[in-house]
């Protein structure tokens with residue numbers, strides 16, 4: 001092993017440059033805004049996790065003995081709303097994207113720093129609305145807000161929750177807008193489009209979905225608010241409206257929203273796998289363009305949520321075929337990552353474990369998605385636990401594995417310190433095992449016919465539910481351990497140095513943690529991304 | 542001018558990059574606006590297609606002349622806005638202020654006329670809800686959908702006008718201080734794009750809500 005000069009903490013960096021609370025709350029530094037988001041999404045993740053724990057505890061026994069049915073409805077709704085809109089959607093783009101995009105493209109900041117801070121507060125305002133409705137008594141509509149139940153019959157706080165999501169949506173839109181302009185106009189000299197890291201491509205595609213999809217769900221919720229609050233009816237048949245129109249508009253956003261969660265995660269995995277194989281990703285252009293293809297085709301498949309909702313069979317067939325097609329670019333990525341590792345010098349680090357976890361879980365989630373995309377089978381599986389298991393494999397197995405992998409991978413850059421190796425590997429394995437134990441039984445019990453959203457079920461399903469609850473316990477521990485040791489590492493972690501992994505990205509060329517302006521001198525890029533030189537390979541040791 | 546030279550923010554390399562960023566940002570924002578209005582246009586199209594008779598008879602309840610007058614007012618305001626941008630780019634301070642004020646007045650006129658129309662609907666119980674009535678309408682239940690679209694679309698449009706008017710006020714204050722000149726007038730230009738967009742939305746709303754099939758022509 002080549003002994004590098006022992007790392008020192010840069011004296012002035014974005015963390016210690018100013019200490020007052022004001023310097024954090026009014027910061028325009030993309031790195032600090034990323035940290036603010038990290039704190040907030042962690043809070044909402046824990047809150048959503050609490051609700052998940054209540055669901056799993058209730059479902060340990062077939063009888064409804066812990067929660068009343070009304071309370072149970074509210075519990076799974078709040079779990080969904082918090083996790084989808086306040087955690088999964090902003091998780092990677094707003095935290096890692098904010099922190100890393102300008103660094104990766106050699107810019108001093110995003111294009112609109114003030115707008116960036118504004119979108120953080122818009123997010124918080126949305127979160128506050130949702131949190132308030134939770135304190136007041138919650139909502140019982142499910143995270144999908146289907147009409148006319150949500151507009152005419154529900155007794156929950158639909159208005160405040162709906163407004164909260166509406167507001168949080170604008171945060172997502174503004175972040176997407178900011179990233180698109182940043183990628184177009186803030187790249188360092190010499191950094192052409194095909195020299196961009198794949199993380200940046202993934203975020204470009206994500207931003208496209210954010211700016212094109214989110215306004216549609218915003219206007220849909222606006223109409224729900226008009227109908228519920230002012231009785232200006234659009235969807236309730238009592239007003240002459242069509243409830244299925246709501247479903248079309250809702251899923252036009254909410255299917256692509258899954259790609260807002262998963263594409264950034266794929267960007268993270270591309271970086272991790274390339275770095276720890278010390279190889280240029282196999283088929284760079286294919287991975288880059290498959291992100292765009294997913295973004296485009298993702299907008300054309302929403303009808304697979306309406307197979308049993310009066311949609312015509314012919315429309316269903318078209319949506320079914322398009323849904324199969326969208327699996328192709330996802331598969332391209334998986335195969336390219338595998339080919340990247342092939343004959344690479346693979347290092348098994350914690351981020352790599354998460355990347356493996358991502359590939360395994362996302363593959364299962366994606367393939368079971370094809371089951372659901374076929375019209376005939378979907379009739380049997382609609383509204384069963386099979387669906388619940390499927391989208392958790394994609395959204396949790398995919399998005400959160402990428403999020404945790406990314407947090408570990410860039411933790412040395414963000415904080416300047418290393419996390420403890422043993423603990424982090426242990427918890428990565430716990431997350432993977434706990435996740436599978438939680439959700440795999442749900443495929444089986446769902447296929448056998450257990451419907452979602454009920455708190456009472458036939459006793460023969462109990463064994464699967466007990467397994468699932470046990471897995472959830474393990475998963476919870478697996479999530480909690482990193483929370484502890486990452487906080488611990490802020491003070492006691494080993495100093496990381498500028499480039500502990502021997503990675504090639506521009507973000508590793510500046511100090512850890514970076515200085516306020518990111519780079520002492522604006523970098524000039526002269527070669528493609530992922531060009532591993534002997535110097536970087538030497539880190540492998 | 543002092544304020545012009547400090548207009549370059551620290552994270553940009555030069556003024557051109559900054560201007561480019563603003564322009565792309567504004568166009569992307571307008572794309573999100575199209576998607577936002579798009580949801581309502583979709584609802585309108587679906588229901589118009591499903592209940593043509595109800596929509597045709599309900600559209601008779603809109604005031605053609607007030608609508609037409611408002612269309613004219615809004616097109617004129619686009620002209621004055623374009624002139625404001627033009628004079629900003631050649632730095633004629635007084636003319637920028639003049640045309641911004643004219644745009645403001647025309648925008649205000651539009652909103653005034655619109656509120657007269659809303660009041661009219663209110664008096665005639667043509668606002669969807671419990672007290673909704675549609676005298677002489679073929680199919681009152683689905684006519685209510687027409688008015689839901691009417692209020693949803695024009696309401697959202699009017700909200701954009703109101704936001705626009707606040708921004709014009711801000712621009713007027715800045716323009717009076719002489720902030721805008723040949724070197725830097727990005728805010729005026731970007732706001733011009735926004736104002737024209739809002740104008741174009743109305744250009745679509747007017748035929749959809751006031752003109753199409755007004756005589757109830759397409760029978761059967």
Ligand SMILES: [Cu+2]
Nearest residue numbers: 255302304305
């Ligand atoms: Cu879907």
